[in-house]
Amino acid sequence: MLDWKSLSSMVASIIFIRSLIREFMPPEVTQFLKLLSIKLFSSVRTNISILIDEYDSNYSNELFDSIQAYLSAKCFSTVQILKLSKPKNSKNLTFTMESNQKVQDNFQGIPLKWTLCTHEKKSSGYGYGAGRSYETHHFKLSFHKKHKQMIHSLYLPYVIEEATRIKFKNRERRIYSNSSSDEYGRPWGKVPFLHPSNFDTLALDPALKEEIKADLSKFVSRRDYYTRVGRAWKRGYLLYGPPGTGKTSLIAAIANYLEFDIYDLELTAVSSNSQLRKLLIATSSKSVIVVEDVDCSLDLSDRKNKEKKPKGEGEDGEEGEEKKKKKKNKEEAKSTHSTVSLSGVLNFVDGLWSSCVGERLMIFTTNHKDKLDAALLRPGRMDKHIYLGHCKFQAFRILAKNYLDIDDHELMKEVEEVLPTAEMTPADIAEIFMSCNDDVELGMRNALEEMKKRAAALAEKKMEKEKKIEMEGVEKEKVVTEEDVTEKNEEKMKGEEKKDEELKA
Numbered sequence: 108m109l110d111w112k113s114l115s116s117m118v119a120s121i122i123f124i125r126s127l128i129r130e131f132m133p134p135e136v137t138q139f140l141k142l143l144s145i146k147l148f149s150s151v152r153t154n155i156s157i158l159i160d161e162y163d164s165n166y167s168n169e170l171f172d173s174i175q176a177y178l179s180a181k182c183f184s185t186v187q188i189l190k191l192s193k194p195k196n197s198k199n200l201t202f203t204m205e206s207n208q209k210v211q212d213n214f215q216g217i218p219l220k221w222t223l224c225t226h227e228k229k230s231s232g233y234g235y236g237a238g239r240s241y242e243t244h245h246f247k248l249s250f251h252k253k254h255k256q257m258i259h260s261l262y263l264p265y266v267i268e269e270a271t272r273i274k275f276k277n278r279e280r281r282i283y284s285n286s287s288s289d290e291y292g293r294p295w296g297k298v299p300f301l302h303p304s305n306f307d308t309l310a311l312d313p314a315l316k317e318e319i320k321a322d323l324s325k326f327v328s329r330r331d332y333y334t335r336v337g338r339a340w341k342r343g344y345l346l347y348g349p350p351g352t353g354k355t356s357l358i359a360a361i362a363n364y365l366e367f368d369i370y371d372l373e374l375t376a377v378s379s380n381s382q383l384r385k386l387l388i389a390t391s392s393k394s395v396i397v398v399e400d401v402d403c404s405l406d407l408s409d410r411k412n413k414e415k416k417p418k419g420e421g422e423d424g425e426e427g428e429e430k431k432k433k434k435k436n437k438e439e440a441k442s443t444h445s446t447v448s449l450s451g452v453l454n455f456v457d458g459l460w461s462s463c464v465g466e467r468l469m470i471f472t473t474n475h476k477d478k479l480d481a482a483l484l485r486p487g488r489m490d491k492h493i494y495l496g497h498c499k500f501q502a503f504r505i506l507a508k509n510y511l512d513i514d515d516h517e518l519m520k521e522v523e524e525v526l527p528t529a530e531m532t533p534a535d536i537a538e539i540f541m542s543c544n545d546d547v548e549l550g551m552r553n554a555l556e557e558m559k560k561r562a563a564a565l566a567e568k569k570m571e572k573e574k575k576i577e578m579e580g581v582e583k584e585k586v587v588t589e590e591d592v593t594e595k596n597e598e599k600m601k602g603e604e605k606k607d608e609e610l611k612a
């Protein structure tokens with residue numbers, strides 16, 4: 108047995124030999140012995156560790172941030188002391204670990220251990236603050252060495268992907284516009300409000316709603332597919348229909364559904380194709396890029412349509428004064444400034460600019476689909492054409508629920524009968540409901556009255572039109588009959604002249 112006396116003399120001898128080695132052994136030999144001992148120990152050690160520093164040559168290490176985000180979701184259930192914070196631009200509270208806390212993870216049955224370690228460092232360089240000590244952190248991931256390859260090729264990419272998903276989920280959604288100025292000279296200015304519309308509040312045929320949601324879900328889940336077929340991960344929607352049928356509301360609902368940012372692209376404020384390209388490169392992944400009233404933004408019509416006269420105002424029903432003004436401004440800008448060409452826009456839709464990764468949904472809106480160039484409309488550019496028309500009964504019920512908080516009403520039956528003939532937009536109905544200050548009876552009565560008025564006006568207009576066509580028909584017939592008579596008379600006269608000549612002869 109080893110007693111205290113012999114133990115202390117053994118320690119003293121080790122210290123003596125160590126100092127002798129340090130003193131007399133050449134540094135190369137010391138280094139060699141060190142490496143040898145590491146090798147010997149590592150061959151018997153079963154666990155290995157990976158360290159991820161908070162800073163990578165003075166720059167913050169993105170991987171460290173990702174791991175922090177990944178573990179914030181895990182540590183709540185396993186760690187005893189947690190830090191709670193609300194990071195900037197995040198809508199949720201975030202938990203983080205304290206120093207030296209450990210989190211157990213499990214990946215495909217492999218146990219893994221994460222530890223947050225803290226250590227002190229001295230700042231290098233000269234001048235103010237040089238030589239000061241500060242705290243930095245690193246994450247230590249420990250696991251059995253036989254899983255090394257798997258951790259590298261599967262687990263770490265999985266952690267990064269999960270962290271991106273968590274970060275994105277926590278992030279506040281934003282709306283940007285290229286026409287609102289940015290004090291920092293960035294291409295996109297932030298718009299300070301979010302549109303509250305979502306698929307529940309949207310007055311739309313339920314089947315169409317489900318179809319759009321399914322299409323969106325399929326699109327965002329097909330990253331591998333787009334990579335495999337070598338195409339930019341983007342999809343184009345064209346929303347068309349009369350004003351006030353919910354095109355803008357649908358865009359907001361889509362962005363809220365996907366939790367994507369919105370980039371409202373005002374083409375008339377873009378001075379060249381190269382500026383357009385720059386703007387698009389500056390968009391983030393998971394975004395909806397919107398070009399509203401594309402027929403007014405650019406001269407995108409083909410030659411055939413250019414020859415057509417512009418349609419008269421008010422053709423699609425009453426437009427809000429504000430929207431009319433906006434469209435007029437766009438028309439003016441189109442004729443004076445814009446130099447973005449159709450090919451520039453087509454390149455953008457084709458995704459040629461897309462050196463950026465991540466999914467992007469492009470949505471164009473128009474009140475006049477017939478004015479658009481066929482090249483812009485073809486699949487691959489506009490993958491889905493969605494017509495938003497006048498309000499139907501199902502949509503009316505949704506509006507009644509939203510604005511008046513009713514599921515049913517005694518006037519509903521009548522509404523169902525009159526509505527299809529009234530050609531009212533959801534905006535018209537929303538306006539009536541809003542003006543009656545939560546008074547259900549008044550709201551329903553006013554809506555039905557307006558429907559009847561419009562239906563009667565339309566019926567009268569239709570009758571007048573039919574009468575006009577009928578009259579035109581009668582006029583035509585009259586002309587034809589008169590022509591017939593003249594023709595017959597002429598023939599008769601010719602016949603008589605011939606007879607006279609024969610008699611003379």
Ligand SMILES: Nc1ncnc2c1ncn2[C@@H]1O[C@H](COP(=O)(O)OP(=O)(O)OP(=O)(O)O)[C@@H](O)[C@H]1O
Nearest residue numbers: 309310349350351352353354355356430533534537
């Ligand atoms: N389908 C709808 N569901 C719910 N609300 C709607 C719908 N359509 C219109 N509204 C209401 O009418 C207002 C105007 O609608 P919106 O701006 O979405 O129409 P739009 O089709 O984009 O019109 P425009 O073609 O003139 O741009 C919205 O703020 C909303 O309150």
